[in-house]
């Protein structure tokens with residue numbers, strides 16, 4: 001038996017977000033994370049397209065039985081929310097991972113991605129970590145620090 005999984009590029013949409021949950025607090029009394037997510041029609045369409053092609057491929061390869069186990073989208077690749085970009089109005093960190101709003105605060109993880117990507121993200125997260133670390137070392141004497 002072989003099984004294929006379809007991983008669509010789940011596009012960024014403003015209604016999908018992480019906000020603070022003031023009702024659910026952690027042991028330090030800090031607000032918890034509230035995740036709001038709805039799978040878009042576009043993502044459903046990409047999934048259906050991919051699943052139908054996978055079914056065709058199984059049948060063309062001579063499978064005696066081929067079926068789709070489920071059509072729901074569930075990804076372990078949770079990316080975005082601290083988007084990287086040049087414009088502080090539409091992004092959280094700049095091209096070097098430094099937050100637009102807080103001097104000398106860097107974010108180095110999958111949250112700086114601008115889309116989910118359809119492939120495994122960890123190599124890119126590692127590459128970004130190395131790139132940001134190199135930038136930090138090379139510019140250590142020019143770091144802006146908050147005067148507040």
Ligand SMILES: Cc1cc2nc3c(=O)[nH]c(=O)nc-3n(C[C@H](O)[C@H](O)[C@H](O)COP(=O)(O)OP(=O)(O)OC[C@H]3O[C@@H](n4cnc5c(N)ncnc54)[C@H](O)[C@@H]3O)c2cc1C
Nearest residue numbers: 075076077078079108109110111119120121122123124125
């Ligand atoms: C089941 C599964 C399979 C996967 N398989 C693959 C794969 O094969 N290949 C691939 O490339 N990717 C895979 N991924 C995705 C990959 O694991 C993630 O995209 C990646 O780990 C994200 O890295 P990150 O640094 O953004 O976040 P994380 O790795 O989630 O790191 C966040 C860290 O912050 C810590 N943390 C959270 N809250 C606090 C707090 N308040 N104080 C201090 N620390 C805190 C957490 O404990 C955690 O260590 C998989 C994911 C899942 C769930």
